[in-house]
Amino acid sequence: GAVVSQHPSRVICKSGTSVKIECRSLDFQATTMFWYRQFPKQSLMLMATSNEGSKATYEQGVEKDKFLINHASLTLSTLTVTSAHPEDSSFYICSASRGFDEQFFGPGTRLTVL
Amino acid sequence: GQQLNQSPQSMFIQEGEDVSMNCTSSSIFNTWLWYKQDPGEGPVLLIALYKAGELTSNGRLTAQFGITRKDSFLNISASIPSDVGIYFCAGRSTSGTYKYIFGTGTRLKVLA
Numbered sequence A: 001g002a003v004v005s006q007h008p009s010r011v012i013c014k015s016g017t018s019v020k021i022e023c024r025s026l027d028f029q030a031t032t033m034f035w036y037r038q039f040p041k042q043s044l045m046l047m048a049t050s051n052e053g054s055k056a057t058y059e060q061g062v063e064k065d066k067f068l069i070n071h072a073s074l075t076l077s078t079l080t081v082t083s084a085h086p087e088d089s090s091f092y093i094c095s096a097s098r099g100f101d102e103q104f105f106g107p108g109t110r111l112t113v114l
Numbered sequence B: 001g002q003q004l005n006q007s008p009q010s011m012f013i014q015e016g017e018d019v020s021m022n023c024t025s026s027s028i029f030n031t032w033l034w035y036k037q038d039p040g041e042g043p044v045l046l047i048a049l050y051k052a053g054e055l056t057s058n059g060r061l062t063a064q065f066g067i068t069r070k071d072s073f074l075n076i077s078a079s080i081p082s083d084v085g086i087y088f089c090a091g092r093s094t095s096g097t098y099k100y101i102f103g104t105g106t107r108l109k110v111l112a
Helices: none
Strands: A004-007 A010-013 A019-025 A032-038 A044-051 A067-073 A076-081 A090-097 A103-105 A109-113 B005-007 B010-014 B019-024 B029-037 B044-049 B055-058 B061-065 B071-076 B085-093 B106-111
Touching: A004 A090, A010 A019, A019 A032, A019 A090, A019 A109, A032 A067, A032 A076, A044 A067, A076 A090, A103 B044, B005 B085, B010 B019, B019 B085, B019 B106, B029 B061, B029 B071, B044 B055, B044 B061, B044 B071, B071 B085
Parallel strands: A010 A109, B010 B106
Antiparallel strands: A004 A019, A019 A076, A032 A044, A032 A090, A067 A076, A090 A103, A090 A109, B005 B019, B019 B071, B029 B044, B029 B085, B055 B061, B061 B071, B085 B106
């Protein structure tokens, strides 16, 4: 149990385009989902926390208009990187939680902006 | 953002040796999680700890929730080549938040 999927696993896009990443909890209902960003050889940095049906809470320094998060259901959250630029290239990972317990991570999405 | 201090940063060990790593915080936590991440993949949960002093095992892995609630330890016994990867601790504070703070990671390499 506690499987989280992410799609796509890799995406390459041109500068200025928008990219949507999906995060799904496959066998449980996730009351909360989290989006992280990870640079090479670094730890995970939380970008935002989202609860189903409400607005996401963004961490300090994360532009909410650039990283749009939609938590449409208890099993799906999406992250849209708008007007992507090369500095947005990174490994984006989502996680899902059933409440005040463990977080289960998806496999990650490698974004490369040319 | 805030991070936990994890030690050591990296380590090379011989296959069969035991491994120890720890995570320390200036804040009190009420939950500690330990994850392993392979290159290009998401972290996989290894062990979850919920009570100060708790000692929990998962196969060859054993983790402990420090009594001060400001630290946690992970031990791997009789390491094997597939133990290679990056190990992260994550802690959640007592303030009722859903958020976890992640450690800086310990990169483990096992020499056959």
